[in-house]
Amino acid sequence: MLESGNYWEETSVMKKEMVVTLLIAAMAFVFMPMNAHAAVLNKDFCAAFTLVITNPLLPVLIGAAPEVGALLGAFTPPTADLNGNSIIDTDPQEANWPIGPYPFAWDMTKTPPELLGTIIYIQGNGMRDCDSELGVLSSALANETLDLSSHGGITHQIALDAWNHNHDTMAACVGTVAPNNYWTLLLEQPGGIVPGLADILLGYCTMGGGEFIVGTITGPGTFVADPNQTTPNENSKAYKLTGAGGFIAGILKILEGTGFLADASLATLEHYTLLPQYLAKDGDADGDGCTNGEEYAAYGTTATTYVNAALSFAVHPEGCVGTGEGEGEGEVQCDDTDKDGLCDIDEINRFGTNPNNPDSDGGGVWDGVEVSLGMNPNDAGDDHLVPTTNHYGLALLGLMIGAAGVVAVMKIRKSRATA
Numbered sequence: 001m002l003e004s005g006n007y008w009e010e011t012s013v014m015k016k017e018m019v020v021t022l023l024i025a026a027m028a029f030v031f032m033p034m035n036a037h038a039a040v041l042n043k044d045f046c047a048a049f050t051l052v053i054t055n056p057l058l059p060v061l062i063g064a065a066p067e068v069g070a071l072l073g074a075f076t077p078p079t080a081d082l083n084g085n086s087i088i089d090t091d092p093q094e095a096n097w098p099i100g101p102y103p104f105a106w107d108m109t110k111t112p113p114e115l116l117g118t119i120i121y122i123q124g125n126g127m128r129d130c131d132s133e134l135g136v137l138s139s140a141l142a143n144e145t146l147d148l149s150s151h152g153g154i155t156h157q158i159a160l161d162a163w164n165h166n167h168d169t170m171a172a173c174v175g176t177v178a179p180n181n182y183w184t185l186l187l188e189q190p191g192g193i194v195p196g197l198a199d200i201l202l203g204y205c206t207m208g209g210g211e212f213i214v215g216t217i218t219g220p221g222t223f224v225a226d227p228n229q230t231t232p233n234e235n236s237k238a239y240k241l242t243g244a245g246g247f248i249a250g251i252l253k254i255l256e257g258t259g260f261l262a263d264a265s266l267a268t269l270e271h272y273t274l275l276p277q278y279l280a281k282d283g284d285a286d287g288d289g290c291t292n293g294e295e296y297a298a299y300g301t302t303a304t305t306y307v308n309a310a311l312s313f314a315v316h317p318e319g320c321v322g323t324g325e326g327e328g329e330g331e332v333q334c335d336d337t338d339k340d341g342l343c344d345i346d347e348i349n350r351f352g353t354n355p356n357n358p359d360s361d362g363g364g365v366w367d368g369v370e371v372s373l374g375m376n377p378n379d380a381g382d383d384h385l386v387p388t389t390n391h392y393g394l395a396l397l398g399l400m401i402g403a404a405g406v407v408a409v410m411k412i413r414k415s416r417a418t419a
Helices: 013-030 045-053 058-062 068-075 129-142 156-174 182-187 197-207 243-258 292-299 303-310 344-351 367-372 380-385 392-418
Strands: 085-089 119-123 212-219 222-225 238-242
Touching: 045 129, 045 197, 085 243, 129 156, 129 197, 129 292, 129 303, 156 182, 156 197, 156 243, 182 197, 197 243, 212 243, 222 238, 238 243, 292 303
Parallel strands: none
Antiparallel strands: 085 119, 085 238, 212 222, 212 238
8 A cells, every 4th residue: 555645656667667658558549540551451432532522611621612513523433534634724725725625614604605714624544533443452452462463463562551651651741740730630531621532642642653744735625745844833824634643743733832731842753652553544453464444444344343353363355455554644545536535445335425426415515524524425414514613723623622622721720820
């Protein structure tokens, strides 16, 4: 029994150290980031997309107008296809965006229609993102026994190590420690203001492939890169984002330009582990000699069937070319007779559209545009729903919702701190 009743005075130094150690260990366990370094990760990317586009706080965060709902159509699972070739034109000219093939570039509510102040031209790579391309990554993260290394394919450990590294790097870049704890405040689940967004960003980052390019628009929908400019500045007019890597590089560059990042030195892809050789459209996840794009063309009607084939050396279509290792992600590698942004094989087998007519339903919006926005390319009745806005922040949201949300909260917090 303790004579004085004072535990700390009567307890030996060793006991004190043991108690403190246990307390610290308990606190570390409670506050340990969830799933940061678990042996198995269960990621549902379609659910993550749904969380983002249905978040009731999102319009408040970015000061959005009602048009934001239409812009977010590009993120609608499972049709979302964002990692192909996308163009942002901040100084559009009418001759470069004729209303026929590019009705989304015009404000159709005006008479006559007016060209928008900033144009986002989203072209996917013909593969569904959340359940198919990201579905392969999801399966690799969840299957602890996956090992296709004997054929040159992906393993569970390769995917897990890349994800964990990218998680830690991106979190450090955006910030986890107050007052720059934007990653924790906004993105990290549970409790983040924009749940689901962290998984989407990390998914695209880990998939990799493609690039972020600065340049100009020289003709109808035609982008020309500027070899003398690799990062955007106040004189930049247009940008091209190819592949999943380009998508993420664009977000990181925009965040870098805000000056709010906790560690801006981490805002370039060289600090992240990208796996395009396994996960990009022209990568080969299982090492069977068929690219993921070729397997998707054969099995992509059902996401589960495609993912199983992409991760099975024994299952593959005949006659694969098997060229490329993820470096050309974003470039269309299929026949597109009517140049509407959809592969002929997908028009016939997936969408039931006419591969010889860029506007199958005759509603005024090209098939590829409708598919990328989650619309029905065989229903002329929904063509009037093409998003229109002449506010740069809202247009940018359609492609870079993550950057917009993060930047908005950063500005709000900074203004409060200086008030």
